[in-house]
Amino acid sequence: MISIKHTEGVAFIELNAPPVNALGLKMRQALSLAIHELDADEQVKAIVLCSALPLFCGGADIVEFRTGAVWDKPDLPALCETIETSKKPIIAAIAGPAMGGALEIALACDYRVATPDAVMGLPEIKLGLLPGAGGTQRLPRIAGLEAATQMILSGDPVKGEYALSCGLVDALLENNQDFRAHVLGFATRVSHEGDPKRSCADITVTHPDSKGYLTGFRDQIAHTSKYLVAPERCLVSVEAACELPLSEGLAQEKAGFAELLDTPQSRAGRHLFFAERECTKVPGVTRADQPRSISSVAVIGAGTMGRGIAIAFLQAGYRVTFLETTQSALEQGLEMVREHFQRAAQKGRLSADRAETIVSNATGTLSYGDLAEADLIIEAAFESMNVKRQIFASLDQHAKPGAILASNTSTLDLDEIAAVSSRPEDVIGLHFFSPANVMRLLEVVRGSKTAPDVIATAITVAKKIRKLPVTVGVCYGFVGNRMLEPYFREGSRLLLEGATPKHVDDVLETFGMAMGIHAMADLAGVDVGARVRQERRSEIAHDPTYQAVQDRLFELGRLGQKTGRGSYVYEGRTRVEDSEIVQISTNLAGLHGVKRRDIDDQEILERCIYPLINEGFLILEEGIATRPGDCDLIWVNGYGFPNWRGGPMHYADEIGLSHVLERMNHYRQSLGAYGEMWFTPAPLLEELATSGVTLAAHFDAKKEKS
Structure with missing residues (x-):
């Protein structure tokens, strides 16, 4: 799970436990043992925590929250204490995501360096929890009260530049083949300082009016958090960081974590967390069912739903062709798509050049013949069986072999729609929710003859356009x-x-x-x-x-x-x-x-x-649902x-x-x-x-x- 490499007096502890270096019991034991051994090695002047994977670490093993193994020794708070009290300076070298418990072990280190594209966050609140291994105590001391409160209460991650600006990391190092050499140089410089150790026990939270700030923050989130228990518990724990010594704050935080772990809201959050990871496992679809290549998309109907679907694909970099029945409807649809991206540029969500590039990928036609090269065609027309059957009969004549033919129907029988096609295996339902460019859900409707690789393609494409695909069967209204x-x-x-x-x-x-x-x-x-x-x-x-x-x-x-x-x-x-x-x-x-x-x-x-x-x-x-x-x-x-x-x-x-x-x-x-x-x-x-x-x-x- 880990390997240790020595270079010029610096010991690199490299995490290597695919897929995410989860901090389960065996990983915690391995890390704790390694740090104790390196502490006793006089040849080691500094220790670096890093990863052999594309991410630093995905954090705690959430399965342990259900089994109780989260408390098995050494638990995560104990591992963080081992890191913080090590005799040698420890540097966390963060490339890729460092989430939850991963960031907490990094906070327990003396120093943190990261790549500019590194992603760091404490998402525990999204599971109805608070960070329970020092996140609410160490982050305010290191990054400041305001940055820490925002990160803890939102659960949203930050990137390298912001982390450097608030003091969360001490240096940004380019994510290239020399990253390890840069980290070695940083660790070597640190080890040669007179007093290289830095502990949060010696740092206090500095803010001109911590009570006033936290009171204002409570008021700010009162409406969105009125039914939730975790936000207030997080704020109480952050207050403790401002008022109590580290050891007392950590004890209070750990008690708060245990309290929240046993709430219905946390059980709900963890249930949805696992449900999201299970939902892409579809019976009858295996790894052998490789997704088809999708580069160009057609959308039939440039109304509200069709435009939303097109925008979602355009944002993800796809070329999109609208099909409409009249020139005026087509022009109106294309103009509203253009306006959407222009507004996004005006609000600073993307550059004007990027907006123009995206819009240039949207074209329109009144002829089914112009859809002949589309890899994926999505019908977003009037919710009428007759209308949809006519559309799919036309697609059967004009779409190229292997093109996926999708209906956005929300209630109608997909098998009846597919029956007009000579290739029902290529027909699938993609039920978007309005507004389609905003709503995250996508019901992937599996017809009785839909091919497994078509389902695999739908799931892959859904992820690319940042949707949550849930595969369902055919009945009135699906699920x-x-x-x-x-x-x-x-x-x-x-x-x-x-x-x-x-x-x-x-x-x-x-x-x-x-x-x-x-x-x-x-x-x-x-x-x-x-x-x-x-x-x-x-x-x-x-x-x-x-x-x-x-x-x-x-x-x-x-x-x-x-x-x-x-x-x-x-x-x-x-x-x-x-x-x-x-x-x-x-x-x-x-x-x-x-x-x-x-x-x-x-x-x-x-x-x-x-x-x-x-x-x-x-x-x-x-x-109908799995x-x-x-x-x-x-x-x-x-x-x-x-x-x-x-x-x-x-x-x-x-x-x-x-x-x-x-x-x-x-x-x-x-x-x-x-x-x-x-x-x-x-x-x-x-x-x-x-x-x-x-x-x-x-x-x-x-x-x-x-």
């Missing part, structure tokens, strides 16, 4: 929109029974949803949902109350924000309650024989969230489910499957015929709740068997 259907259905039905849009949305936003369901429908467009329902009217005909309020809004032309009226009235983007909605709901309730009553917050939350969870169980039973974490990633990254709850499936495990089952059965009985229609528990939910097995444990067991 995200299928789970949305019962959530939205109940949010709408509650209006007939006596709730108001604001009451429903307030409950959901208090729960942590980024936006209430009625506000979200207004933002997306009431007409969007209405068109989807028109496509599947026969499937929902058994419930005459189904989305009755939304259908009436559509009839009245109240299409949401774009018309200034939907479930709310809009003053700019500010939503205002509208008494007319109560009247509409009351009239419809009378028409459908629905009794109106007072509805409390608990019922609103349970009626919206638990059917959503139940649908997730059905999706998992059917194999694992619970896939559902959670989709809902956290695409639908605003609070990440600190870990997604709906993880949340179900946290509150107890028996509780979810009991409440589903409660509404099944209490809501009469409506409850019987919509609140039947999924068989998998009943099975696991009855047996006392969590959903996570059930899928872990399945994974071990396979």
Whole structure:
């Protein structure tokens, strides 16, 4: 895991434990032993910590957080103490990323040198934790209170130039073949100084008004952190760095880490962390399925979604060709793409020359024949099966052999779309979320005949355009929109029974949803949902109350924000309650024989969230999603489910499957015929709740068997 090389009195401890030099127990033991041995070697004048890999170190082994091995001796705080109290000066030579515990061992060193492109950060807060091996104590002493607070509370990394400017590193050394020689020169100079050792125990945090600064910082983050426990715990620990000796601050920090490690929010953060690493492992897709080469992309439709998709690809360096039906629509689309990059240049996000280069890669056409050389063609047209089948029939005639034909459909049957093609193995769904250039999620929809190398290509391309690809199967709405259907259905039905849009949305936003369901429908467009329902009217005909309020809004032309009226009235983007909605709901309730009553917050939350969870169980039973974490990633990254709850499936495990089952059965009985229609528990939910097995444990067991 490590090797030791001696050069001119300097000992290089080189980490070499692919893939990321994780600081698991064996690595900690090896490092601790090496430092003790080198301390006793009189020939060694200085020690360098470096890496044989393209990164310095990825930090702690997060698996140990779950197993408890994180506390096995030497734990990370103990290793940092060994480094800090070494008799010899220790220099951390950072090339590539140094994240979390990796930066903490570097902070325990006497000196740090880095390459200009090195990336350093303490991302623990994103896992609901605080840095637990000295990060909150040593970083403020070394880099200053303000830089340290920003890094710890954001979890975002910094690069070499900034690290040098704030004192986090002592020198920047070019990342070339002479890097090791430069490090040797630095270490040699340090070892010849009169008193080369530097300990954070001897450094105090200097700031003209640390209390005032931290109070102001609390106020600044109050809105974004109101549901979170880690930010305040991090600030308390940073305060300790300002007020306490290092040893006392470290003890307080370690206690804070242990406290946070056992919180639902940290479990949620770690669940999503592992889910992101699992989601690209797709059954039936192996390393032998090499991705196809993609250099040119075509997008059919230059509307809002098509433009967003094109921008995402252009930003990643791809050439993009728009196909539109009219010259005016094509010109408008290209002009809006140009304006997007010009605005980005004006805001300093990229240079004017870079913006112009990107825009020059966007072209347009009205002819399918001009797509003949595209490697990937993405249809982003109107959500109509007839329209999409016509497009794919044309693509079958004009696209070159081996081109990947993708649909951005959000609800329609991909296999039915692929059926018009003579090459269904090349057809895949790429469901982007609006705005497509901003939203991180990408549902990769696997058709019944989609080739494994096409899926591998989609995942590879998704990463290049900085998307999170989650592969799902074919059904109505796939995973995200299928789970949305019962959530939205109940949010709408509650209006007939006596709730108001604001009451429903307030409950959901208090729960942590980024936006209430009625506000979200207004933002997306009431007409969007209405068109989807028109496509599947026969499937929902058994419930005459189904989305009755939304259908009436559509009839009245109240299409949401774009018309200034939907479930709310809009003053700019500010939503205002509208008494007319109560009247509409009351009239419809009378028409459908629905009794109106007072509805409390608990019922609103349970009626919206638990059917959503139940649908997730059905999706998992059917194999539409491979694992619970896939559902959670989709809902956290695409639908605003609070990440600190870990997604709906993880949340179900946290509150107890028996509780979810009991409440589903409660509404099944209490809501009469409506409850019987919509609140039947999924068989998998009943099975696991009855047996006392969590959903996570059930899928872990399945994974071990396979």
